[in-house]
Amino acid sequence: MSGNGYLFAAYAVTWIIHIAYLGTIVRRYSRLQREIEELKKPGVKS
Amino acid sequence: MKKAFPILGVLTAVLLIYALYMALVWAPTEKTMGNVQRIFYYHVPSAWTAFILFFVNFVASVLYLIKRKPAADIVALVSAEVGVVFCTVVLVTGPIWARPVWGIWWTWDMRLTSTLVLWLIYVSYLFLRRFSSSGQTPTLAAALAVLGALCVPFVYFSIWFFRTQHPQPVMGGGGSIDPRMLHVLLINWLAFSCFAFLVCWSRYRLEKLQRDVDHAHALASLLDPRGSGR
Numbered sequence: 462m463s464g465n466g467y468l469f470a471a472y473a474v475t476w477i478i479h480i481a482y483l484g485t486i487v488r489r490y491s492r493l494q495r496e497i498e499e500l501k502k503p504g505v506k507s
Numbered sequence: 508m509k510k511a512f513p514i515l516g517v518l519t520a521v522l523l524i525y526a527l528y529m530a531l532v533w534a535p536t537e538k539t540m541g542n543v544q545r546i547f548y549y550h551v552p553s554a555w556t557a558f559i560l561f562f563v564n565f566v567a568s569v570l571y572l573i574k575r576k577p578a579a580d581i582v583a584l585v586s587a588e589v590g591v592v593f594c595t596v597v598l599v600t601g602p603i604w605a606r607p608v609w610g611i612w613w614t615w616d617m618r619l620t621s622t623l624v625l626w627l628i629y630v631s632y633l634f635l636r637r638f639s640s641s642g643q644t645p646t647l648a649a650a651l652a653v654l655g656a657l658c659v660p661f662v663y664f665s666i667w668f669f670r671t672q673h674p675q676p677v678m679g680g681g682g683s684i685d686p687r688m689l690h691v692l693l694i695n696w697l698a699f700s701c702f703a704f705l706v707c708w709s710r711y712r713l714e715k716l717q718r719d720v721d722h723a724h725a726l727a728s729l730l731d732p733r734g735s736g737r
Contacts, residue, residue, distance in 0.1 A: 464543040464607060471546040471603040472527075475553070475596050482592045483706070490713055496720050500727065 526698035552696035553596040560590030565656035568649035618673035628655040
């Protein structure tokens, strides 16, 4: 791999790690929204 | 506060793009390493950001141990989680730089090994938070975080204490750096710090919401033990 290849790999992997982590936050938030909807359903007291 | 988040998000995105342009185009090419040296503009700011987040985790953990405020516990959890993400970037980009420059991906040098140990300590912290259901978990995690924080100065100063293959620090290490390179480095650090702050903010809101929902589930179970609880 050339110097540019290593540079591209390092920058790409940095953003893959950050985007993957942001993806987990979005997924957890969506799951939480579903739980909140469940709690709001009639018959569920909170 | 709700309006501030998207505005800061856009500003951070612009800053990150500008920092990327500065790192790839504006910064001068290093004479011996060539373009591979530009990895430094992501590797070093990620390390500094991780150290700051672990320091925040330490302060929040001490506050939690003293005052037992849930907000301090949430800040500790969030800063450790985001700190681990940045530390992962450091541990991945370092070997990608080392392969063409040193000829090897990894060596059991003191700086590299201590960074790996630091990462493992905070991953253990997150595992403890994730898989322990004891009421004592926040206290145990805070105690672990205080001990883990002792590793941060050791990692940083390991270059002075031991003979290592790792390059000397950019600031305070006695070496010199081209002012343009330092400028690009600081812009990238600012961009990654803003990004880390926004991620921590959204993660804090998520964690707080999660705890409110868990509390609501617990209340629902008490009111209607047969049907509504989880």
